[in-house]
Amino acid sequence: MSPDAAGRWEVVIGLEVHCELRTETKLFCGCRNAFGEEPNTNVCPVCLGLPGSLPVLNRQSVEYAMRIGEALHCDIRPSIFHRKNYFYPDMPKDYQVSQYDEPINSDGWLELPNGKRIGVTRAHMEEDTGKSTHMGGGGRIGDATHSLVDYNRAGVPLVEIVSEPEIGSAEEARAYVSELRAILVATGASDGKMEEGSLRVDANVSVRPRGSTALGTRCEIKNMNSLRSLGRAVEYETGRQIDLLESGDRVVQETRHWNEDEGRTSSMRSKEEADDYRYFPEPDLVPLAPDDQWRKAVRDSLAPMPSDRRRALASAAHTEPAAVALLVEQDLDGLVLAAIGAGADPRIALNRAANEVAADPDGAARLSAESFARVVTLEATGKLTATQSKQVLAAMLAGESDDPEAIAEDRGFEAMDTSALQAVVDQVIEANPGPWQRFLDGDPKVSGLFIGQVMKKTQGQADGKAVTRILQERRDG
Amino acid sequence: MKTAVDIAEAVRTGERTAAEVVEEHLGEIERREPEIHAFNLVLADQARQAAADVDRRVAAGESVGRLAGVPLALKDNLCTRGLPTTCSSKILDGWCPPYDATVVERLRVAGAVFVGKTNLDEFAMGSSTENSAFGPTLNPLDTSRVPGGSSGGSAAAVAAGFSPLALGSDTGGSIRQPAAFCGVVGVKPTYGAVSRYGLIAFASSLDQIGPFSATVADSALLLEVIAGHDPLDSTSIPQPAPSLMEAVEAGVDGLRIGLIRELLEGIDPDVAARVREAADVLSAAGAKVEEVSVAATIYGLSAYYLIAPAEASSNLSRYDGVRYGLRADASDITAMYEQTRAAGFGPEVKRRIMLGTYALSAGYYDAYYGQAQRVRTLITRDFDAAYEHFDALLSPTAPTTAFAFGAKTENPLAMYLSDVCTIPSNLAGHPAMSVPFGTGDDGMPVGVQVLAPALGETVMFRVAGALEAAATAATVMA
Numbered sequence: 001m002s003p004d005a006a007g008r009w010e011v012v013i014g015l016e017v018h019c020e021l022r023t024e025t026k027l028f029c030g031c032r033n034a035f036g037e038e039p040n041t042n043v044c045p046v047c048l049g050l051p052g053s054l055p056v057l058n059r060q061s062v063e064y065a066m067r068i069g070e071a072l073h074c075d076i077r078p079s080i081f082h083r084k085n086y087f088y089p090d091m092p093k094d095y096q097v098s099q100y101d102e103p104i105n106s107d108g109w110l111e112l113p114n115g116k117r118i119g120v121t122r123a124h125m126e127e128d129t130g131k132s133t134h135m136g137g138g139g140r141i142g143d144a145t146h147s148l149v150d151y152n153r154a155g156v157p158l159v160e161i162v163s164e165p166e167i168g169s170a171e172e173a174r175a176y177v178s179e180l181r182a183i184l185v186a187t188g189a190s191d192g193k194m195e196e197g198s199l200r201v202d203a204n205v206s207v208r209p210r211g212s213t214a215l216g217t218r219c220e221i222k223n224m225n226s227l228r229s230l231g232r233a234v235e236y237e238t239g240r241q242i243d244l245l246e247s248g249d250r251v252v253q254e255t256r257h258w259n260e261d262e263g264r265t266s267s268m269r270s271k272e273e274a275d276d277y278r279y280f281p282e283p284d285l286v287p288l289a290p291d292d293q294w295r296k297a298v299r300d301s302l303a304p305m306p307s308d309r310r311r312a313l314a315s316a317a318h319t320e321p322a323a324v325a326l327l328v329e330q331d332l333d334g335l336v337l338a339a340i341g342a343g344a345d346p347r348i349a350l351n352r353a354a355n356e357v358a359a360d361p362d363g364a365a366r367l368s369a370e371s372f373a374r375v376v377t378l379e380a381t382g383k384l385t386a387t388q389s390k391q392v393l394a395a396m397l398a399g400e401s402d403d404p405e406a407i408a409e410d411r412g413f414e415a416m417d418t419s420a421l422q423a424v425v426d427q428v429i430e431a432n433p434g435p436w437q438r439f440l441d442g443d444p445k446v447s448g449l450f451i452g453q454v455m456k457k458t459q460g461q462a463d464g465k466a467v468t469r470i471l472q473e474r475r476d477g
Numbered sequence: 478m479k480t481a482v483d484i485a486e487a488v489r490t491g492e493r494t495a496a497e498v499v500e501e502h503l504g505e506i507e508r509r510e511p512e513i514h515a516f517n518l519v520l521a522d523q524a525r526q527a528a529a530d531v532d533r534r535v536a537a538g539e540s541v542g543r544l545a546g547v548p549l550a551l552k553d554n555l556c557t558r559g560l561p562t563t564c565s566s567k568i569l570d571g572w573c574p575p576y577d578a579t580v581v582e583r584l585r586v587a588g589a590v591f592v593g594k595t596n597l598d599e600f601a602m603g604s605s606t607e608n609s610a611f612g613p614t615l616n617p618l619d620t621s622r623v624p625g626g627s628s629g630g631s632a633a634a635v636a637a638g639f640s641p642l643a644l645g646s647d648t649g650g651s652i653r654q655p656a657a658f659c660g661v662v663g664v665k666p667t668y669g670a671v672s673r674y675g676l677i678a679f680a681s682s683l684d685q686i687g688p689f690s691a692t693v694a695d696s697a698l699l700l701e702v703i704a705g706h707d708p709l710d711s712t713s714i715p716q717p718a719p720s721l722m723e724a725v726e727a728g729v730d731g732l733r734i735g736l737i738r739e740l741l742e743g744i745d746p747d748v749a750a751r752v753r754e755a756a757d758v759l760s761a762a763g764a765k766v767e768e769v770s771v772a773a774t775i776y777g778l779s780a781y782y783l784i785a786p787a788e789a790s791s792n793l794s795r796y797d798g799v800r801y802g803l804r805a806d807a808s809d810i811t812a813m814y815e816q817t818r819a820a821g822f823g824p825e826v827k828r829r830i831m832l833g834t835y836a837l838s839a840g841y842y843d844a845y846y847g848q849a850q851r852v853r854t855l856i857t858r859d860f861d862a863a864y865e866h867f868d869a870l871l872s873p874t875a876p877t878t879a880f881a882f883g884a885k886t887e888n889p890l891a892m893y894l895s896d897v898c899t900i901p902s903n904l905a906g907h908p909a910m911s912v913p914f915g916t917g918d919d920g921m922p923v924g925v926q927v928l929a930p931a932l933g934e935t936v937m938f939r940v941a942g943a944l945e946a947a948a949t950a951a952t953v954m955a
Contacts, residue, residue: 045576049795051569051677052556052578054710083791085837087814094794141810149799278837280846283682283788285711 005246011238012215013173014165014204017180018158019190020128020197021064027127027157028055028097035196039150047155049092054284061157062104064189065125066290066298068159069105071187071305072120078289079104079124081282086275089141090130090149098126098160100279104288110163110183111307112175113325119164130154159189165204165215170234174227177201182306182329194226201230205237207245216241217251221265223258233258237265309333317346324350330358338369345380348389352376356393363397371396375404385463387455388413413461418470421454421462425470428453440475447471481547481641481695485588488546491535495528495546499590502548506592506639513615515624515633516593517553517563524548527590534588543702545588550634550643553594554601555686556675557581564677565609566599568796568821570803578675579710580644580686580703587702592640595630599823600793601651601679603627604895607886608825618660619921622879625655625895628689632659635689642699643689648679649781650875650899652687653911657924658879660913662696662941664688665899667931668906669714671700672707678792680785681712683903693912693945697721697938714932724935725942730763732868734940737928738770740872740898751915751923752873758947759871759940769870771863773855777901780856782893783836783849784904789826790833796821828889857905864930869940872898874911874924898926908934912944915951 023033029046045053069076082100103124109117130151137143161180167173181199184190191198206218221237224230236258241251256265290298304312306328310321313333317324317340327333332353339349349372357364357372375396379389392407401407428450429436439446447468454467487493503521510516531546551557554564556574558581563569577585584591598608606614606629614629616622617637624633628645632655635643645652647665656663664687671686678684688699704718736756741749760766798804798817805816822830836845863870875895885892902909908931911924925944929937 045574048800050574050576050801051562051564051572051795052554052574052675053576054674056709056711085791085794087794087797089797089799089810092795092800094797095791147810276839278791278834278839278842280787280791280837280842283680283712284678 005242008210009207009242009245010210011169011205011207011234011241012165012218013167013169013234014218015163015167015173015176016202016204017161017163017177018128018200018202019068019161019184020199021061021157021159021189022191022198023058023060023064023157025058025060026155027058027061027125028155031155033156034152035198037152039148039152042152043154047092048151049154055097055282057285057288058157061125062288062290063298064157064187065104065123065159066295067187067302068123068161068184068189069108070299070302071183072105072108072110072123072161074105074108074120074123076105076290076295077102078287080287081125081285082279083282085278088129089147090132090151090154092130092151092154096127096129097282097285099124110176110179112172112179113307113310113322114175115321116172118166118176121162121164123159123161126158126160128153128156128158165206165218170231170238173203173234174231177227177230178329179306186303186305188303203230203234203237205234205241206251207238207241216245217253219251219253219265220255221258222255222268223260225260229258229260232260232263233265236263240265313337316340317350319350327354327358330361332357332364335364335367335369335372339373339376342370342373344373344376348380349373349376352379352389352393356390357397360394360397363399366399367397368402371402371404378404378408382463382466384408384413385461387460418466421458421466422470424454424457424462425450425467425474428457429474439471479638479641480692481544481690482692482698484547484641485543485545485698488531488535489541493546495531495535495590496525498546499524499528499548499592502592502638502640505637509617509637510639512620513617513633513637514612515550515595515614515630515637515639517565517596517611517630518561519593520560520591523560524590524592531588531590542587542589543698544584544642547589547642548592548640549584549589550593550595550631550640551581551591552597552628552631552643552645554597554646554677554679555581555594555644556677557591557594560594562594562677563611564600565597565611566821566823566826567610568803568818569801570821572801574675576675579672579707581675583703589642589702593634595628595634595643595645597630597651598627599826600677600789601627601646601648601684602789602825602829604650604654604892605880605882605885606630606655607882608823610823613882616659616879619879622881622921623658625658625875625879627651627655628663629655629658631689632656632661632663635659635661635691641691641695644686644699644703645689646676646679646684646686647899647903648683648685648785649903650896652689653899653909653924653926654875654895656689656911657874657913657922657926660922662688662690662693662910662912662945663924664696664700664910665902665908666700666704666934667714667908668903669712670704670719670908670932670934672710672713674707674709678788680788681792682788683781683785685903693938693941694722694725696910697725700934719932719934721934721938724938727939727942728762729759729939729943732759732764732936732939733866734759734764734766735769735863735867735870736766737774737870737872738768739772739774743897744873744876745878745917747917748873748875748877748923751917752871752925755914755925755944755947756871759943762943762947764940764943766871767867769863769867771856771859771870771901773852773859774901776852777856777904778893778897780849780852780904781896781900782832783845784853786829786833787836787846787849788833790830790837793822793826793830825889853904856901860901860905860907860930868929868936869933870928871940872926872928874898874926878917878919878921878923902928905931907931908937910937910941912941912948914944914948
């Protein structure tokens with residue numbers, strides 16, 4: 001694909017994210033919902049779909065689904081379950097209980113860190129299938145000699161979150177999933193682990209002439225197991241479709257499989273071969289109609305969402321929400337907000353949190369906002385230089401003490417008094433007459449040389465800002 | 478002294494032992510079962526063991542349940558732990574459920590003694606037991622005739638005196654029609670009154686478990702034991718079992734009873750005549766009886782033959798050879814599915830799976846399944862309208878008495894018509910029961926159907942009790 005071609009087309013992406021709910025038990029029975037256990041140990045007549053067994057809806061899963069709905073600004077409505085009929089060995093009843101035209105959550109949105117809103121069409125409840133491992137052949141059922149099926153996952157509660165086709169790039173797709181994952185974790189409904197399959201993403205990708213409003217023919221891409229592979233798969237698929245259209249071909253609507261090793265997608269099945277799922281209302285379950293009281297309790301129990309937290313921190317730190325996205329993702333916004341609340345300088349607090357604190361998550365967990373505020377304030381008032389402040393903070397993170405003054409004293413850190421510093425600066429000016437002339441001629445870049453020299457002579461104890469001030473005094477004086 | 482009420486009383490008071498009672502019934506089974514074939518499985522050893530347990534408890538002065546020592550037959554689509562449960566289908570070959578149905582558990586606790594698992598039309602699809610993979614059951618009153626179906630084995634077991642009680646399941650008449658054909662009482666309770674947990678599904682929104690017995694009081698007793706909320710069935714009504722025993726002898730004085738006009742049309746004249754006589758005796762007993770139109774009932778059969786197969790097509794998907802039951806040896810998964818299901822299911826089951834699959838297909842759903850659900854709503858509405866003026870309704874249970882083997886096997890539609898009077902109650906979820914009332918011109922029993930609104934079991938048993946009293950009096954006088 002030439003750059004020209006890329007300029008002529010734009011990609012439209014809609015994402016379907018399956019989120020396993022971290023309930024104690026499965027969606028319709030009392031079996032434990034746990035990952036990575038001995039195969040076929042968390043099973044019973046209900047999740048094995050044995051003849052005569054019947055489903056009973058897990059209240060906790062409804063609560064989690066409602067939390068997700070609230071967090072995604074959805075309408076939460078009375079809903080019903082449907083059966084989606086198709087044959088597959090890891091689906092014990094050969095139908096999946098899911099929600100179809102009356103889902104619990106619909107018409108919501110999600111806000112990316114850059115402020116763009118992506119519409120959420122629906123977020124409905126359904127049961128997971130078991131897990132097949134196809135032995136022999138290429139790992140697919142068609143060429144396997146035999147298959148092993150683990151039904152521990154069968155009946156695990158899922159919420160499927162379907163976005164509007166409003167995502168405009170692979171990068172934005174990653175940002176959407178990253179944000180969605182943060183939201184799901186914040187609701188407590190999910191552990192967000194893509195690598196364990198707790199979050200599974202399918203992408204509907206189509207391209208259209210740039211500026212067009214009609215949607216092109218889409219392909220659904222499956223089997224992307226990380227944010228990285230989502231980005232790669234969407235990039236690849238976009239290029240594939242543009243190449244087809246540029247060469248006068250057309251895109252065939254189909255499901256395509258992302259192969260991580262080969263870095264490409266390949267056809268799984270076309271729309272013509274697609275199953276007719278024969279959806280109909282599940283007669284073994286009754287309609288689900290959470291009352292206002294329950295909905296209110298769910299709403300009240302929700303922790304603040306990432307977008308709210310970004311806004312709160314950005315406002316307190318006089319910056320943009322996008323600038324603090326990483327801090328919120330690292331769960332350090334509470335620390336910074338509390339430090340600012342305790343009087344710390346916002347800019348220094350953001351800097352130290354984003355660098356030193358973020359680099360040591362274990363240490364961050366035991367760092368109190370109050371001590372953090374104190375070390376930031378020591379730096380802001382010039383009692384410690386930036387270098388000293390970082391060292392004190394490192395000692396606090398390492399668990400040495402939570403008293404920054406004590407650490408500073410122990411290290412012998414004192415901001416040098418002005419006269420001593422002036423003497424050092426004068427020595428350096430004397431030793432570098434050429435650069436000093438350039439500084440006097442108005443070249444600001446040379447100041448770095450002087451600061452560096454002073455730092456070297458003081459073993460980093462000097463405050464860079466104070467050095468700059470003295471240099472200016474010498475020049476102007 | 479053959480009723481469940483009497484047996485339970487005698488065993489409880491020590492007047493008789495459960496062991497004697499069970500031997501008496503096993504003896505009857507030994508004598509006539511080879512001819513009748515009511516059972517897929519006779520549980521002689523287990524029954525003796527259960528009876529001995531009851532006797533031990535009585536001797537020890539421990540409390541025993543309400544059905545202590547009463548022999549009972551279970552339709553073979555009710556799950557019994559560790560015992561084959563076949564639905565009279567080859568596809569469940571070798572499968573033993575690892576759990577008991579809720580009704581089975583409640584009956585065990587009540588002290589009932591299971592004597593066997595009874596034959597049925599495969600997966601309860603049929604009206605004659607001719608669709609059983611293990612051969613038909615014969616009508617004990619005339620072995621050239623069918624016992625009705627699908628719970629033909631349970632009806633025959635009670636009629637033959639193999640057990641005073643039996644359980645069946647009723648999706649479109651599968652308890653009431655065989656009860657009528659065999660001259661016994663059969664009850665389909667309100668949908669949700671009895672837990673379906675452990676009943677192997679035919680059509681989930683219509684299936685309901687219910688009693689067979691020789692007397693109305695015995696059915697009342699059995700229903701009291703098995704009804705009541707079960708948290709394992711989401712469609713189970715959250716309220717306790719009703720009290721029905723007093724209703725049986727409460728009489729019908731002052732009750733308003735409607736004779737459903739539409740369900741007297743197209744009925745054999747001798748059957749219709751018995752139903753009118755039943756109306757007369759109720760009237761004589763103090764009820765106010767009138768004809769009433771419940772117009773939408775005539776569409777019941779058509780709606781049923783879309784809804785029931787649609788649900789069945791989904792419910793029976795799981796018999797795929799992967800996990801249990803029959804599995805054909807084939808080279809790939811699709812061939813295994815196809816060959817397993819081709820070999821495991823009989824023709825009527827296949828017919829209904831195809832009907833139902835078609836009715837749910839994209840592009841046809843609205844015209845078939847959707848339309849049938851709308852008819853279902855209409856039927857319920859028409860019933861509700863009738864119940865504004867009546868406490869209970871009356872109709873024939875079936876258009877004919879028991880027919881001869883083979884009479885309708887070549888024509889599925891003629892067979893389906895056998896359920897025309899019983900289907901509307903399933904679609905509405907209402908209770909209905911069949912009470913024997915006289916005989917047809919062929920000397921075979923006629924069943925009168927008593928219908929009641931949802932949870933109207935008490936009034937239904939009042940009417941049934943009055944009909945039984947009148948029928949018994951007539952027999953005594955004759």
